[in-house]
Amino acid sequence: MENHYPALDSVFHALADPTRRAVVQRLGQGPTTVSDLARPFPMGLPAFLKHLGVLESAGLIDTQKAGRTRTCTLQRDRLAQVSSWFDDQRAQWAYRYDNLDTLLSALGGHGHDH
């Protein structure tokens, strides 16, 4: 029940930026190269590389270079881990309010009480 979560700070920080979330979303469709990823965004490559750096050091993406191109892949499990933090929060409410409905939906992972 304790904070056994990996780098919540860095992951949440990484996701707090629209550019970086767009990258995550794009990579959800499959791996791509850096410049292909960067194309839609109104900023220089150096700035964009910083975003990729933030995503990578948060463990949200993995990159590897082949020849002169670098390919980025989404680390889905990391995203899933962080997602489970929310489930834990919900479980807390459920415990506190001792409400069977809330408990069940918390364990189910999707429902909410309102």
Place this chain on the structure above:
Amino acid sequence: MENHYPALDSVFHALADPTRRAVVQRLGQGPTTVSDLARPFPMGLPAFLKHLGVLESAGLIDTQKAGRTRTCTLQRDRLAQVSSWFDDQRAQWAYRYDNLDTLLSALGGHGHDH
């Protein structure tokens, strides 16, 4: 399928700090006053109030003053909304499930239960 999410920037940014996550966690047990919330943390009240301000402007907490004390309440629905962003991401992967990476990690047994 589009970004109909409320202020993901501000919510993720708010959650990217351990102090603020601790506040969220604490408020999951029920409403409390400012100074009661602040007590465990090794910082002055001004600094702590800034954290509360970030949480409040992200819509994660609600505060109201009675007399000279201010009481903070967790806005659970906001947390639930953001949580559903992760579900959306997963849905994207599922749609694109012919991806080799995903197939391999599925066979690898680090399976996600959904």
Place this chain on the structure above:
DNA sequence: CCAATACTTCACCATATGGAAAACCATTAT
């Protein structure tokens, strides 16, 4: 009334973040 409590505001500071510009590798392509 006087003082303690519970914030609140203000001025300030160090560091981090997000961006630009320019110059610099490597690896293909011609």
Place this chain on the structure above:
DNA sequence: ATAATGGTTTTCCATATGGTGAAGTATTGG
């Protein structure tokens, strides 16, 4: 060999963030 492509590194800048200390404002409590 030369040029173009794809990325990288470096320097620099404006602003945001997270913290401090000190003083200020309302409420209670005695």
